[in-house]
Amino acid sequence: MANILFIGLGNMGYPMAGHLAEAGHQVTVFNRTVGRSELWISEFSGQKLTEFSQLPTQLDAVFLCVGRDEDVQNILIDEQKLLSKLPQHCLIVDHTTTSASLSQSIGRHCASLGLRFADAPVSGGQQGAVNGQLTIMCGASATVFEQVKQLTAPYTRAIEHMGEIGSGQKAKMVNQICVAGLIQGLAEGVHFAQQSGLDVPQVMKLLSQGAAGSWQMSNRYQTMLDGSYDHGFAVNWMHKDLEICLSEASQMGISLPVTEQVDRYYQELQAMGAGEFDTSALLYRLQKSMTGSAE
Structure with a gap:
């Protein structure tokens, strides 16, 4: 079981994080609207995070399911600088639908910090997220893909390795x-x-x-x-x-x-x-x- 930080509890992220918790992973959730995190922990087993300066002491993977390119950029690199706070070899899985160029840029940044990254947008909508029947298109190295495949199994119906970082997008x-x-x-x-x-x-x-x-x-x-x-x-x-x-x-x-x-x-x-x-x-x-x- 992994220690996971899940960022973004919208219509998709909320049930996806729930599936991870129900599968036995130790899940900490973060959402800009704190009330959404509080609602999640009242329904599932896990913890909430309100500041990225208070990361769990042990962290194996970070999942993002947010809105736009700028949201991912601000969380990981610009405003919150989350990447610089993560332990080496931590896995970052971005489920957000973004531009391929952003994924490639983040991939390079992760590599420079000794982190692993995968762009892994999903298809299947809210219904697929709730039912654990999402399709994932993954861009990553072959080794990282196998790790993503294993971790996302609780909410995945189909997942394919599309190629290098950016290919998933x-x-x-x-x-x-x-x-x-x-x-x-x-x-x-x-x-x-x-x-x-x-x-x-x-x-x-x-x-x-x-x-x-x-x-x-x-x-x-x-x-x-x-x-x-x-x-x-x-x-x-x-x-x-x-x-x-x-x-x-x-x-x-x-x-x-x-x-x-x-x-x-x-x-x-x-x-x-x-x-x-x-x-x-x-x-x-x-x-x-x-x-x-x-x-």
Whole structure:
């Protein structure tokens, strides 16, 4: 069993840290909103940390599941300087979705301090985190990957070694590119079915068994029909991720026209005040756009 510091108790990090504690690891949690840490330790076995100057005396690994590049940078290097406070050979596992260049920079910084690092973004959403069924794309050395694989087993359904540091983030970009197009296609299909006067649930149940079937179709068409958009990953975060994808593509000199278009749709949703809706709110945008045209 390992002594683990888990940073970031959002919709994903909270249950992930819980799975680690339930597996028998000694888990200390940190969250900017201290009340979230207090809630966690009332539910799981572990300790809370309020200042990085008060690290546990024994620490084998640090897990991060925070929001943005600047959050990771500030915690590890700039403001909090956490890396400089860790014991040599400590493992840092970053589950945050960030740019590949940040992961590579942190990897170099860790190497200079005798620390081990892996970029390990996850896919599966809040539901996958709660159920311990996440997919992890890992960028690290082969040795570090084996350690990450073992430690993350309590909340992992699938994990793959994608290559050197930064490769995990690039694989996560592929995931977000594919998902964005899928959700937009599903939203347009549902909208078309509604306007055609079809029995939408009947259509979706049938199509989900054929070539058009997807996780999004099976799990989201009914919530979309219900106008329920509080199922995990928010529009605000998807826009952040797609900006990373588009920036990386620009550096590579390639075009992602569908991703660019869907990202504009998500920005429209943000302007409509729907930034906290989940990503399937693309149907909401279509419906509102049609209402506006009618008016």
